[in-house]
Amino acid sequence: MELTIGHLYPDLLNLYGDRGNIRCMQKRLEWRGISAHIKEFQLHDNIDFNELDIVLLGGGSDREQKLVCQELQSIKSDFKQYVEEYGVVIAICGGYQLLGSHYQIGAETISGLELVDLYTRQEEGRLIGNITISSDLFDMPVTGFENHGGRTYIGENVSPLGKVITGYGNTDERDYEGVHYKNVIGTYLHGPLLPKNPELCDYILTKALERKYKESISLSPLDDTAEIRANKYAQGRK
Amino acid sequence: MKLRKYLAIALSKLANHICIKMGRQGVTWAGKIAITIYPDILKELAGEIRNKIYVTCGTNGKTTTNNMLCAFLESEGQSVVCNSTGSNMLNGVISAFVLAADKSGHIDADYACIEVDEASTLRVFPHFTPDYIILTNLFRDQLDRYGEIDITMDLLKQAIDEAPDCTLIVNADDVLSASLANQTGHRIITYGIAEPCDENPASASEIREGRFCQICGAKLQYDFYHFSQLGSYHCPSCGFMRPAIDFNAEDISLGQGLHFTIRDTTDSYFPIVSNYRGFYNIYNILAAYAGVKSEDFTCEKIEPILANFKPENGRMEQFSVNSTNILLNLAKNPAGFNQNISAVMEDAKPKNLIVVINDNAQDGHDISWLWDVDFERFSKANINRIIVSGLRAYDMELRFKYSDIPCEAILSVEEAINEMLKDNINNMYILVNYTALYGTRKLLKAMEEGNI
The missing domain is CATH 3.40.1190.10 (Mur-like, catalytic domain)
Structure with a gap:
């Protein structure tokens, strides 16, 4: 078996160790004897979503995110089709914000990809710190670091990724974090996200394999002692 | 008159002196005292x-x-x-001038x-x-x-x-x-x-x-x-x-x-x-x-x-403990760390390596930058053994694991160094981030002088 992972615009969206997420998916496939192909796309590259099994959209600075936004409008309809057909997407920080209809920064509105029913508005102060959430999708809490000025409001027909245990999450309310729609996961958690949250990584890999091979997949277990230790330790950080 | 100014300088110097006696860094405190008592202190002294x-x-x-x-x-x-x-915020700058005043x-x-x-x-x-x-x-x-x-x-x-x-x-x-x-x-x-x-x-x-x-x-x-x-x-x-x-x-x-x-x-x-x-x-x-x-x-x-430059302050600083040469080097961000890795790789001899990562306020609480560092290069650096240490040792352990580089996690820096000294490799590198530097350096000094 094999999977192809598309990394969108790593030159621009690479702020918080997103390479670690790619590496984590790649290694956890390879350790199970599954090939992983990584395709990096630069601005203006043609993206054929039919070739991709997982899409990673990372975070960038506001300036760089704006550069990306203009480009995104040209891939919007293909990307939408991919998502509706249960294509797997993992979107982090800025990438999470781009999933929505728009990002409001003061008087300026940046158009998003309109893939998921959500929007983001920049509000006073940044939400920064360690964060831990509980998600119905996983047994272990999901832990990471958040640093965002935007507050993300998700629609009634999409689910959050999880409930906030410590930290902020989508807004100042400290209630819910991230979004889960079909096979799209959007979240503010970086750290990077996947190495310390192996269940989440395996969930993504399983969904992608099932979609590609049209059969039920049960990944062989790995020794996650180090991952679980790091996850538990991070949960306790202030 | 300028009584307040003299008072500001005198008290600031006294504060610094007390801190030194107590074995602490008093530079920022001294600066704060001076500008609180006499707000124009920096303007006037720098003007001279x-x-x-x-x-x-x-x-x-x-x-x-x-x-x-x-x-x-x-x-x-x-x-x-x-x-x-290197005290480089406002209070540190003030105290540099105040402590230099006659x-x-x-x-x-x-x-x-x-x-x-x-x-x-x-x-x-x-x-x-x-x-x-x-x-x-x-x-x-x-x-x-x-x-x-x-x-x-x-x-x-x-x-x-x-x-x-x-x-x-x-x-x-x-x-x-x-x-x-x-x-x-x-x-x-x-x-x-x-x-x-x-x-x-x-x-x-x-x-x-x-x-x-x-x-x-x-x-x-x-x-x-x-x-x-x-x-x-x-x-x-x-x-x-x-x-x-x-x-x-x-x-x-x-x-x-x-x-x-x-x-x-x-x-x-x-x-x-x-x-x-x-x-x-x-x-x-x-x-x-x-x-x-x-x-x-x-x-x-x-x-x-x-x-005749002698490296100090944990910038490529050398120590010798039980005939093992130890090189301590500070790196705070990916660019600095990547340069440190290059420096380690310039040494072809077999070596042991300790990486100490903390996440205190001065380090930044966010340690995701570890994944922006090219640690993969260590796989070709003739390294005998790697120990990761510090408050975020477990994150560093994952960083190496996902680079297919074996390592052990030992949270105490002292234990990590002692463990490495057993190996008779005689060549050790310790890479630390900011708040790990002071403690590690103090430890190495004490070990070098035979006090531990």
Whole structure:
């Protein structure tokens, strides 16, 4: 078996160790004897979503995110089709914000990809710190670091990724974090996200394999002692 | 009268003295006391500098560059005020001047060499206007503290605008520093390394900042990289390019100490024979040299300073414990860490390695930057054994695990060192981030003196 992972615009969206997420998916496939192909796309590259099994959209600075936004409008309809057909997407920080209809920064509105029913508005102060959430999708809490000025409001027909245990999450309310729609996961958690949250990584890999091979997949277990230790330790950080 | 001023200086000095007696760093406290008692203290003392004030800014290399500049000026017979301990926020700057003041409350100095944290420039510059600003480089650094690099650049630009008559001494190889300097319209003096250096092969997978033109947004093209985003660049769209280099390093040899030649705009050559290690120190030497040359000094007496340089403060500092050579080196961000990895790899001998990572406030609570460092290169560094330590040892363990590099996690640094000493490898490297430095260094000193 094999999977192809598309990394969108790593030159621009690479702020918080997103390479670690790619590496984590790649290694956890390879350790199970599954090939992983990584395709990096630069601005203006043609993206054929039919070739991709997982899409990673990372975070960038506001300036760089704006550069990306203009480009995104040209891939919007293909990307939408991919998502509706249960294509797997993992979107982090800025990438999470781009999933929505728009990002409001003061008087300026940046158009998003309109893939998921959500929007983001920049509000006073940044939400920064360690964060831990509980998600119905996983047994272990999901832990990471958040640093965002935007507050993300998700629609009634999409689910959050999880409930906030410590930290902020989508807004100042400290209630819910991230979004889960079909096979799209959007979240503010970086750290990077996947190495310390192996269940989440395996969930993504399983969904992608099932979609590609049209059969039920049960990944062989790995020794996650180090991952679980790091996850538990991070949960306790202030 | 100036009674308050005398009081401010006296109490500040006393506070510093008490702290030293107690074995603590009292520099920032001393500065705070002085400005609380006498708010104009920094303005008045800095105003007494007879000639020029240098300010050094930039992500990496501030302390090294600033202290070298100070030493160069002193070798020319000049008296200099310098915040040599690296306390580079407002209170640290104040205390450098206050502690240099004499009994009558005056400064008797020709120059001041002051390093200033980028985010503090706007708080410092209302008190004095520098004549020179040295901008070493701009890299991503502790994003949860400083925010995105664009924010740092905006702050610096505002600060530089506050000093309209000052000259910028800029690393031409860094596109971010060069574009920033270019946008200010100030007089610019540049330094850099015009040609690729064979002994310093750039890593292909390093994180590079500012790949897109700061002026027009097009993707920049590079002829080559030295490391990170430092190299020779141009914009195919608007024509912005690496500026002409006024002070250029040529004939570089890395070996056991940096050797090279500096060629200036008059085509005169100045040989550098130094005891510094690490490619990045070429830039620090160039910056300090450009600084003194800009004041028309001859630099005739800087040779012994460079040749006899003894690394300290955990910057490539050497220790010897039970016949094991231990090299301690600080790195706070991906660019610094990648350069440290290069320095380890210049040593072909078998070695043990300890990496200590903390996530305290001064380190930045966010440790995701570990994944922007090219730790994969250690797989080809002739390393016998790796131990990860510090508050975020388990994150560092994962970082190595996902690079297919075996390591062990031992949270206590002392236990980690003792464990490594059992190996009889006699060659150990300890890479630490900021708050891990002080404790590790103290420990190594005690071990070296046989007190542990």
